[in-house]
Amino acid sequence: MAGILDFAPAIVLLPFVSFLVALAVGDRLPKGGALAGIAATAGSLLLAAATFLTVSGGQTYNATIYTWAEGLNAVDLSFGLLIDPLSAMMLLIVTLIAFLVHVFSLGYMNDEGETGLPRYYAGLGLFTASMLGFVVANNLLMAFMFFELVGLCSYLLIGFHFREPGPPSAAKKAFLVTRFGDYFFLVGVVAVFATFGTAAFAGDGSFPVLAEAALNGEAGSVTTFGFAPQTWFTIVGLLILGGVIGKSAQFPLHTWLPDAMEGPTPVSALIHAATMVAAGVYLVARMYGFYALSPNALAIIAFVGGFTALFAATMGVVKREIKQVLAYSTISQYGYMMLGLGGGGYVAATFHLMTHAFFKALLFLGAGSVIIAMHHNENMWDMGGLKDKMPVTYYTFLSGSLALAGIVPFAGFWSKDEVLYETLIHGLGGNPILLGAYAMGLLAVFFTGFYTFRMVFLTFHGNPRSQTARDPHGVGWNVKAPLVVLGVLAATAGLVNMVPVEKLLGIKGIDFLHQWLDGGYASLTAHHYGELIPYSSSYIGSEATTVALGAGISLGLALAGAGLAYLLYDVPEPIRHTDRLGRIKTLLYNNYYQDEYQVWLANGVTRPVARAANKFDGGIVDGVVNGVSSVSLFSGSRIRRIQTGVVSNYAALLTLGLTALLVAFGLLGGWFV
């Protein structure tokens, strides 16, 4: 049956076509290829919406499109599509954000007279296509390949302004730091193949199912290399987690992300909301059935997530530039998603991934609008008072900020609260690590509220603090329209999953996301994951009390943070209160000297090791090779002297040789006896 799902490959291919078009003839098209990109992403968006509707009707799709390596008694390597509720939802998010970013780019790039637009739109198209390919991948190897493509595109787009010193350096850093994580991911992919003989995500022969069977003691074709299955699965899971930590900017590989702000602002929106950074968390969600089998891996994910959430939030407090604040908020929010996944809240983390995509894209595009207005000055201390000059940007940005800070009823509140709630109940069920991670996540809520509203008040409230802020540049419809769409979504997207309301008021059936993620393949449902996770739940008093308490505390902390920012910064002439922190501010402003320590690792440790290895290679390996060749050369130069070119000499040698042969035969044969 030729259903709509058979057209799913087109979702990936359309942006790829726009990449080719922009690359080949972009300089001859009006708007430098933007229209091709907009048309392609709009087409993808429509198809993704159709796919979403079809999947909500209960259909799923899992097929191999092309097997590019196969063999007898060997694993088959293939490309294939897996459309289930999770990937259908993600497709919709990615295509929507990509479409809006393309439209926004008309205002941010074309109207601002940037050069190199075909290159820019080609990059955006390929970026979108790679992320969509990653989302629909039905096996781990294909996911890895598109994961790498996403990294490549981020390199190309972050380094878009390659003539300035900053962006190329930031692009290289993004590429290398994420590549460091991807190295582990690649080893993990090979380990999955070696262990299970397959890397499929879904179906009876998929590796999460095989792993589950192996843990239940069923004999199967699982090779664990002498380890207990539990230990080995944890090792493999942690290897793959290396790639996740790199891409999703978790501690300690988060350092590339703030530098990536050197790229054009729409690119930042795309990277942070829908592609690249989201890829890491999505990967964990995609193979959650595998991670759920390993309590240790889950605990590490949760702890890293909680720590990153707090760590990044504290750094966001002191930044001067609007995009830097948003960068640290992204790291922090992805920390929450990891916390949710590690804490057993699969639906909660996916929910946060979705709401974050909306409100973070909104905030970046809003920041882009502010940056246009400020003639590309990003320093918040030069802004102020923009509220009245650009009301559309202000109100949409406010909607995104309320969502980011987690103020009820905006999207971020519902998802963040559910992440924290799931972690709390599973932590109370006898897991102190989760409780520690929960505490860090909870503390980060306060900082999030503070830095978010510090940013809002510094940018939009008070008196203008510079000439450009007094007379900002206007923005066009192509900037405002995406902001309005996302502003509405950031305010309302949380309503799809109002679990606290359901639990408190007892209204059944308003946890739509839970129901949504329970559909599709039996081994990939939220219900199945709930049975797999190794946690037990426990409550303070009743379930309703716990819900109310958790939501109350996190909302209270968010309001406290926002309130503190209101007191300190919502004045006509705010002063730099963070200076009072003294040396702590210096520490925070320098990102806990993370960059310095990583540079030291590279210079002080890796370089001497590399130098020693180079010496071994140059001295011993090359020495042996060179020795063999110089022996040959020397003996050749001696032996060639018998080659005189005189025929008589050769004849004499022949005769002598024959005589010697005869004598030898004679002696050995005993002719002379």
Add this chain to the structure above:
Amino acid sequence: MVPPEYYLLLSAAVFCIGLFGILTRRNALLILMSVELMMNAANINLVAFSYVWGNVTGQTFGLFVMALAAAEVAIGIGIVLVLYRNFDGVDVTEATTMRW
């Protein structure tokens, strides 16, 4: 009947004369003639043994060797001719360019 030792001695003598010629002469034509001598020494042996054993196979081989010698001379003369053209002479020690 002449005993075969005499044939062998004759053959060895002719062979040694030929070998001596190859090793000492510098003229390509003389070397070619010396090669002919050595070949005919072998022929003498073939015919002699054939005669002694009363088997004509050896004589047949003798005829073949003669035909072969004719072919060899044709090639040899050709080489000598080219040698003369390229080096203005038939002295084999002059033509030493075919080496490292």
